[in-house]
Amino acid sequence: MAEYILMKGNEAIAISAIRNGCDGYFGYPITPQSEVMETLMLEEPWDSTGMVVLQAESETSSINMLYGGASCGKKVMTSSSSPGISLMAEGLSYLAGAELPCLVVNVVRGGPGLGTIQPGQGDYFQACKGCGHGDYKMIVLAPNSAQEMYDFVDLGFELAFKYRNPALILTDGVIGQMMEKVELREMKPRWTDQEVIEMSPWATTGKTPDRKQNVITSLALDAAVHEALNHRLIEKYKKMEEEDVRFENYKCEDAEHLIVAYGSMARVCENTIDLARKEGIKLGLLRPITLFPYPTKEIQRMVPQLKTIMSVELSAGQMVEDVRLAVNGKIPVNFYGRLGGIVPSPEEVLEAFKKEINK
Amino acid sequence: MKEEIIIAGFGGQGVLSMGKILAYSGIMQGQEVTWMPSYGPEMRGGTANVTVILSDKKISSPILSNFDTAIILNQQSMDKFESQVKPGGLLIYDPNGITRHPQRKDINIYSIEAVDLSAELGSSKTYNMVVLGAYLSKKQIVEMESVIKGLKKSIPERHHKLIPMNEKAIEVGKEKIIEINKV
């Protein structure tokens, strides 16, 4: 029988890391995600699975520890919240440039600056449009429950290694701090040294006589070489868009209007859909699960049946730009957002929706 | 079955752990649950509140603006949440420290003198269990058996010897609840 544990989303991240063969966690405390490292330190996984857990001196250092660990072909991860991810921007760009797999969790808080520790979705641009310098993308997963926090650690690593690219779990304090029941899936052991070499023959595992040296770098001063690297990255991102778009539809079959929302906001909007349906409004919900690659094609598929679309976010309007790109001017795209850590109620979203369509 | 509850009071009253025990009790009988706290600087000595939802079906929004039940343990929470109880819903409060008692006539209102009762039990730590008992006497949403299982799951093993006392506190709460307004 499946074992269910009541746990916070943040705790689920930690427990899942241990149970999914993660080799190393490197982090720095910041609210509202400190439970991730606290849980790991309590669990002492170095004694059970051999997983390394280290509190670094800064987020800059933790992301570069990931660079080192990922260079070794190991499954390494960190977690932080918005200001910490800003500090990691440098490292993320290097990781993407050196084509290294790793998992980063951002439990987003309100910004800019020190902002608030209350939930927010204002880091969508940072996550999806490349938060560091250069032309790169991260795989971005948006869980909406403690169970998905647990499951997306494994999925994040799977996609990160499939593409040799950083994967980021974009979530917020609602999902991180909320407790729900979580099913602990079957344990996955850490890869053995031999499995690491087979999985990642490019990794710095020590130069043996049977192969040339492995060098992990994002530096390519030769223009032609560097352009080729950029093209390789672009091909990779295209493949992600073809093979790994994930989303969920709620009551969309006969929908005449659509709300697009992700993560915690999607949970709230599900109630909004139910409220609207009670009033006879044919409203559906599209929940992007991958924010990059974005479910552009799914939106385009639905456009002919729709009168309007509204993006609902805990931001000043970020994902709405991707919705507009997908819709390409064919129907009106509206936006409703709350800021400062305020999460609107399902009723409030419904009122906002009605106001827009009655304009 | 779906029950949406807000538990609100001061930090240190056991608001969050009471919610956690309730949520675990739900899991023990196969229900879906969410436990959503207010977090942040408020956690440190100020007001604390938690929204707990128990349901037979998948729960969508963990954040609500109206509740089936409000359990209110200080004046600030009374001011904030009395109006958010659904008509016909339930409000349970501890009158200790309350200067403005609830006034609504369209909801069921009960009081529980949990400060005094837990003192009589010999441990102020049973406070939240007295309140839980009062609540369970009005809403039998979870079996007592599940509550005991939930208690075992949510408190560390080294404290399991305290379970009988908590059980007793729940019983006291069930008995001593006082009706204020009934619709």
Added chain:
Amino acid sequence: MHTTMDIKDIIKPENKVYSKTPVLLDNVMHYCPGCSHGTAHKLVAEVIEEMGIQENTIGVSPVGCSVFAYNYVDIDWQQAAHGRAPALATATKRLYPDKYVFTYQGDGDLASIGTAEIMHACNRGENIVVIFINNAIYGMTGGQMAPTTLMGMKTATSPYGRREDLHGKPLRITDLISQLEGTCYVTRQSVQNAAGARKTKRAIRKGFENSAKKKGTSFIEIVSSCNSGWKMSPVKANEWMVENMFPSYPLGDLKDI
């Protein structure tokens, strides 16, 4: 009777008096003639060969002139962001505790942008070796002032000489590092002549041996010249280093436990 050897004779194994370690690759180095990096690279490669640890050594190169260290030393390398090499090395060593892990960093990298990373790695006592090339200047970016630039020294960003009121005094980071309890061996060496190179090689070897014994961090500063950045001939740069750098950065062990 006088005989002359032609090239074919000279390269015969029995006639060879010196050969390059196979751990050094055949690539032509990009360093300026007279630069200390080439010698330092060779010493690292020789130690790796002599200890027989080529298969078990992972190097972390910095940002700076030695960013391309991987083109010359035939081991697995990670190339770090500016100043972050000790963070990479920390994770690598912890994930592969039986491997030898070292960073190779310059003074701009280690003593300026990377001060937090080096301090904390050394304080944690990571079982790594740090090779710190101190030439008192940013070489690769074109000769700007470094934290280790001497008072009065002219650089691209201190064109009239380093001034205390503007820039503060030179940072003797190796002295700070020696105070950290995680370090087991902190030494300052130089490669400006054969004797210096021999001593430096012994120091590097000791660092790697300390790693194997899990004694903590070994930190080896190599006081170096940058004749291009200093705008001197190689010979003059060497003389200038002895006269001016050594009084500020005196050679010898600061700590050996």
